[in-house]
Amino acid sequence: MDRLNLPPFAYKVKKSEANSLIFDALRKKYVVLTPEEWVRQHVVHYLLQELRYPKSLISIERGTSYNKLQKRTDLCVYNSDGKPHLLIECKAAHIPITQEVVKQVSVYNQALQARYVVITNGLQHYCWQVDFDTKRYQPLQEIPPFKAEEQV
Template identity: 45%
Template sequence: MIPIIFPPSNFKVRFNEKTSNDEIFDLIRKKWLVLTPEEWVRQNFVNYLVTSLNYPASLIALEKGIKVGELNKRFDIVVYNNQAQPVLLIECKAPDVVLNQNTVQQILSYKSVLNASYLIITNGHYTYGFYTDSQMVEQITEIPVF
């Protein structure tokens, strides 16, 4: 397991009276989003990447569509290097979702398309990471700093 302590944040949160939903402003996508439990994990994890691990926000993409075989899927977080190659692939789940083999299979299917070296799964309470290359998958105990 990778120990993660989310740093303090100054998220903008509001209540949308039209939809009766709490919303959070996403600094990467520059828009208001419904504040679901999974979105809370995603926003805190992005804040952790930028604040604690020094990843530039400009190298982070959130919830983009990809084609996995015949299926249209959406990844949660991808961090690119300066050459625009995926380096970190992160799958976020709501805090009450157990991280299991299905979560690992999901991120591995995304890796088959994006080919990131580091795979991270998190529900905000628990975070697991893996380093992969063409020959092996190895569990890691920390996420590399930018």
């Protein structure tokens, strides 16, 4: 797998027939190790270890609907009231972050209404704070760390 621009972590990988599997600490099971999953697992561990988000607030591949279409979010961090706080879209390292990817995540967030949106391919990371009143996305230099007082 590609070396990413995220902190390394102690991952567990095993083989199962033709697939490599990686242990997902949130789902508490081994999942197929794809290039996108490699990025997602790095982001999960970054959220947990570096930014101190509690496991209980993070959801992986949760379904949502938008314009009668079913969509799946890669990662969503909720606040203590159960409302989306941080929406994260993960792409494989070889997938460039294009305007089309940004549009895709913006469409997801119209339904979710997360305060922050992140797009990463493990090498490049983009984060925005969303103002729903003005419909503006303010670029941020980094993903905000967990702050219990902001989670209400």
